Amino acid sequence: MSSVLLPDGVLRTTINFQYRxxxxxxxxxxxxxxxxxxxxxxxxxxxxxxxxxxxxxxxxxxxxxxxxxxxxxxxxxxxxxxxxxxxxxxxxxxxxxxxxxxxxxxxxxxxxxxxxxxxxxxxxxxxxxxxxxxxxxxxxxxxxxxxxxxxxxxxxxxxxxxxxxxxxxxxxxxxxxxxxxxxxxxxxxxxxxxxxxxxxGEMSPTMWKRILANGDRDAIRQEYFCDFMARVKNRVYSNFDTRTSFPAGDDTKPHIDPSIRFDKDRPVWVGMDFNVGTLPAVCAQMQDDGTIHIFNELTLHDTTTDRMAALLRAEFPNQNVIICPDASGTQRKTSALAGSDITILKRMGFEVRIPTMNPRTKHRVLACQVALESADGTRSVFIHPRCKRLIECLTLQQYNANGDPDKTKGFDHHADAFGYLICALRPIKYNRTRSREFIL
Ligand SMILES: Nc1ncnc2c1ncn2[C@@H]1O[C@H](COP(=O)(O)OP(=O)(O)OP(=O)(O)O)[C@@H](O)[C@H]1O
Ligand SMILES: [Mg+2]
Missing domain, CATH: 3.40.50.300 (P-loop containing nucleotide triphosphate hydrolases)
Known part of the structure; x- marks a missing residue:
């Protein structure tokens, strides 16, 4: 029996153990x-x-x-x-x-x-x-x-x-x-x-070969690559990847990026969904390479648009702030105090980019999916880990039995705000006249 002093130097007893x-x-x-x-x-x-x-x-x-x-x-x-x-x-x-x-x-x-x-x-x-x-x-x-x-x-x-x-x-x-x-x-x-x-590195090559030959791909991703998402089916934002580390040789850039910084010299783009119960504002900045960095989220509960507008102004007193809201904000909803949501935002000096009507849900989701990861593997959106609620919603919102994004579990608001932002910044152009095809 060998006498081993464990590396943290505290255990001074003869124990036949060595850390891997x-x-x-x-x-x-x-x-x-x-x-x-x-x-x-x-x-x-x-x-x-x-x-x-x-x-x-x-x-x-x-x-x-x-x-x-x-x-x-x-x-x-x-x-x-x-x-x-x-x-x-x-x-x-x-x-x-x-x-x-x-x-x-x-x-x-x-x-x-x-x-x-x-x-x-x-x-x-x-x-x-x-x-x-x-x-x-x-x-x-x-x-x-x-x-x-x-x-x-x-x-x-x-x-x-x-x-x-x-x-x-x-x-x-x-x-x-x-x-x-x-x-x-x-x-x-x-x-x-x-x-x-x-x-x-705790796997013999022979065993690993056996596992790869006989295991289910998603199960291997879950059990050996520690990926929480691998076996979650039916996710609305299935292109959103919560992994922060990747196997050696895989140079995929993680969606969750703690190195994202707020740049005071760039405009702030804000995706906003109007709800009295939960009013989220997803805050982003465009980068020179065309990618979108979501650096923060603001969330108010049981609130009004006036309060969110005041919060945004306090947060970004000197920035050019462009708000991309839910188009239904032209009607009265969270604007209990005065006027429509859009009017309130404009009165506070924000630029408001609003389509005449909201994109259809499936088009909004598609725009998000493509921005997250297009078919050629390009990722265009990166999110700071402090945006906890957005990450949770993009991770957990699933389709319901009717094939619509589920709105009963509270995972919709931040994802919707994200969707309005993405549709403003990277819309899917829909060619109505020639064919029913999307131009990406
Ligand atoms: N430092 C070590 N020295 C010798 N053997 C070790 C050491 N660490 C782990 N082992 C052995 O490796 C095997 C797996 O270890 P352990 O059960 O701790 O893994 P685990 O990660 O908890 O696995 P599981 O995910 O299946 O629960 C066991 O047989 C264990 O005795
Ligand atoms: Mg164990």
Whole structure:
């Protein structure tokens, strides 16, 4: 047995373990709360098992009461099957300084600290616990309610650390939400670490060949390239790609681009949808190469157009602002205070670009799809990650049973505002006289 000092230098115990390359590389990236989107079999559970062991060996609480750490898998039997033997194996050199209790699935260390195993399918075991650290595994299957009502509360008392690990399973689930949050550079509560099979290199060429030969393309994209979108069907904006990293050799430019900057010398283009409940303004600037950079979004709820106009003026006091609104704004809708929406915007000194009538929904969607990625692979729109709501809407709006974009789940407003903007900046020209063809 070799004696290994783990790379972060804290664990000074004889443990027969060495981090894999990618595991060692992410050690310095670990913040207090982390979401780890790592491909199948990459080694994320073992990595977190080591974090639990390290924490249990080294944590000293302020009040001297031993610390508790929890590993929450799918079910208690999944938790047992996943890390019980690993814990036994790695802790064997410590002999009877560590007690394994298989009746209540706990591991108790000499210093009194405890690792508890449980599953989110039977989450009650965690209710009322005040933890110092939590690993939530296979988080893509964890019900939101279990997090909201039980797990989150266990972290509050001791400001516990959290690692959420999983592999993508579509969108809108707890794991996806954590990963989106962690990808947002303006959100410092959680960090997302994504490692695809191309990043870790943890796949033998023979096995990879077998997987490629026998696996479903979308399943491989989901499980090994950590792509949340791969298996989501029926998306209205299916050309919008939320991936921020790509396999080696693929030079696709991500749609979500944190390097986008506001340029005070360029005009601001604003896509706007008029709704009393949610009034979004999607703010963009045209670049010299013809691409559109969406640098911000403003959203007001239960509001009027006057308030949005005032907000825009405050946001861009000296800019030339061109608003591309919903053409139905010529009628009264959110303009409860005075005049039509368009009149209000013009009175505030904004230029308003408005077609005589809104483009048909399918034409608007087509314009967006082409701007996002045309058939030859050209991408013309890039979005700063702070535009959370727009990203969410472009990601999650789906077609309903009638083949129309669904408007019942609240994913339509920002996408519509985006559509009005794109139709103004990069319209699909429809040739009415000759044939029913689009000129792109
Ligand atoms: N540093 C390491 N040293 C030795 N073996 C490792 C190491 N990291 C992971 N492994 C082994 O690699 C395999 C996969 O690890 P693990 O179960 O942690 O992956 P995972 O990413 O959680 O996979 P899944 O997505 O299937 O849950 C296991 O057999 C594990 O013991
Ligand atoms: Mg695992």
């Amino acid at each position: 390359r990618w595991q060692r590389e992410v050690l310095p990236l670990m913040t207090h709360w982390v979401a780890m989107n790592v491909h199948r079999g990459g080694g994320k559970t073992v990595f977190c098992t080591m974090r639990l062991i390290q924490a249990a060996l080294t944590t000293k609480t302020k009040n001297g009461i031993p610390a508790k750490f929890s590993y929450v898998g799918m079910s208690i039997s999944h938790a047992r099957q996943t890390i019980w033997n690993e814990l036994k194996h790695y802790l064997a050199p410590l002999g009877d300084k560590v007690q394994f209790n298989s009746n209540d699935n706990t591991v108790t260390f000499e210093n009194g600290n405890i690792i508890l195993l449980s599953g989110y399918e039977d989450p009650e075991r965690n209710r009322g616990l005040h933890l110092h650290g939590l690993v939530l595994d296979e988080a893509q299957g964890c019900p939101q309610k279990v997090w909201d009502e039980i797990l989150m509360a266990t972290l509050a008392q001791n400001e516990a650390w959290l690692i959420v690990i999983g592999t993508p399973r579509g969108t809108g689930n707890l794991f996806h939400k954590f990963c989106l949050q962690g990808d947002d550079p303006n959100d410092d509560t959680i960090t997302t670490i994504t490692r695809t099979v191309a990043d870790t």
